[in-house]
Amino acid sequence: MVAPLVTIEGAVVARGAAQMLGPVDLTADAVGVTVLMGPNGAGKTTLLKLLHGLERPRAGRVLWHDVAPSEQAFVFQRPILLRRSVRENLALPLRLRGDRNPLDAIDAIAGELGLTPMLDNHAPRLSGGEAQKLALARALIARPRVLFLDEPTANLDAPTIAAMEEIFRSKAQGGMRLFLATHSVGQARRLADTVVWVDHGTVTGPIPAAEFFATPPAAAECFLEMLG
Amino acid sequence: MAGWFIDLLEITLRSLTVSVSAVAIASALGIPLGTWLAVTRFRARRLTVAVLNAFMGLPPVVVGLVIYLLLSRSGPFGVLDLLFTTWAMILAQVVIVLPLVASLTHQVVRDLWAEYRDLLLSLGATRRQRMGILIWDSRRSLLTAMLAGFGRAVGEVGAILIVGGNIDHLTRVLTTAITLEVSKGNLAFAVALGAVLIAISLVVSVALHFLTRADRSRPW
Numbered sequence: 092m093v094a095p096l097v098t099i100e101g102a103v104v105a106r107g108a109a110q111m112l113g114p115v116d117l118t119a120d121a122v123g124v125t126v127l128m129g130p131n132g133a134g135k136t137t138l139l140k141l142l143h144g145l146e147r148p149r150a151g152r153v154l155w156h157d158v159a160p161s162e163q164a165f166v167f168q169r170p171i172l173l174r175r176s177v178r179e180n181l182a183l184p185l186r187l188r189g190d191r192n193p194l195d196a197i198d199a200i201a202g203e204l205g206l207t208p209m210l211d212n213h214a215p216r217l218s219g220g221e222a223q224k225l226a227l228a229r230a231l232i233a234r235p236r237v238l239f240l241d242e243p244t245a246n247l248d249a250p251t252i253a254a255m256e257e258i259f260r261s262k263a264q265g266g267m268r269l270f271l272a273t274h275s276v277g278q279a280r281r282l283a284d285t286v287v288w289v290d291h292g293t294v295t296g297p298i299p300a301a302e303f304f305a306t307p308p309a310a311a312e313c314f315l316e317m318l319g
Numbered sequence: 320m321a322g323w324f325i326d327l328l329e330i331t332l333r334s335l336t337v338s339v340s341a342v343a344i345a346s347a348l349g350i351p352l353g354t355w356l357a358v359t360r361f362r363a364r365r366l367t368v369a370v371l372n373a374f375m376g377l378p379p380v381v382v383g384l385v386i387y388l389l390l391s392r393s394g395p396f397g398v399l400d401l402l403f404t405t406w407a408m409i410l411a412q413v414v415i416v417l418p419l420v421a422s423l424t425h426q427v428v429r430d431l432w433a434e435y436r437d438l439l440l441s442l443g444a445t446r447r448q449r450m451g452i453l454i455w456d457s458r459r460s461l462l463t464a465m466l467a468g469f470g471r472a473v474g475e476v477g478a479i480l481i482v483g484g485n486i487d488h489l490t491r492v493l494t495t496a497i498t499l500e501v502s503k504g505n506l507a508f509a510v511a512l513g514a515v516l517i518a519i520s521l522v523v524s525v526a527l528h529f530l531t532r533a534d535r536s537r538p539w
Contacts, residue, residue, distance in 0.1 A: 140437075143441065145437055145440055145441060160443055161443050163441075164441070165437075165441040167437060167438070171434065171435060171437060171438040173435070173438075173452070173456060174456050175456065183442065184442050187442050187443065187444050187448055
């Protein structure tokens, strides 16, 4: 039995009178890639944000075992880029922690993700793929132990998706814990160690990926058939 | 002719000194205040913003009257002996410009905060860090807010007439001088003063336009 990394106990997320998610009970182990699957508006983003602490539960709680918020990073579905250069965007997480001149770290991560030629470009002018890569690089620069990815390859072309997935895989192999929300069944099959099924605010799992795809929950079966 | 010109120069410089000082002080207070209101949730926030917006439309004459009462010999701050000095005029203009700068800042920063919020919270930025990032990234719009403040200050006459007294060589500025010259029937000098006032507004506006445009073309 691997030690649990995070436990959610009866958490409910609501906005006004509308309940968005829950009650959720979930325990995730400390290693691997957990893929969150489910239809649009099911609550995948809300669940990721709940785990990361961006959503406060109205009831219940989220318990991280030995992981500080500063050891987590989040890549949003629509990249949030500062209206500054690529370089300054990359510097942000380290500057906020008091590193005034993180040049080496920027060069290293820019080289790893192929951002070096555009370090001085204005970030809001990047293409969709470049912007998403920058958001990923910025999330990785502080070497998080846990990485949340909210549909990080939506709207990207096939080669870029392949390159991004390769990065996810290598980070996971290096010991980084990944939580990834996706619509793509193919991506889930390629990356998932465990799958969490989210539908209409209810959460099932984590289920080992092989088991999930062999005998999916009833609601997921229809979803998987439609998307192949 | 030379005396006429020296008078004009002196009045113009005083106008600039008073208005630039007032805008600088109002911005130093109003920009952090507007930003703080945009990123902080507290019970009376909506009410505070509503009051701030209402204060944008404060009648300058009333501001002048209140400051006059506060600074007059029998008023609570009479001991400071500030009435009929440029300090009193700066104070009056700060009161008039501060709500404008703070309110415009609040609107600009609130929109940017909606965009940056999740990222900055995710990265664990402290409130001070958040405010710094938001102010820096909306600096162009904030410059425009300061320009609006300067426009209101430099063209203002009611409040500074009351608290400054339009004293020759002491508190006379372009707007109060125009009022006086018109009442004396000295229309030629009044028009000259008016032209200078318009020129100042134009120069500041155009300078700022080019300043922000140059900014935008830089790759950062």
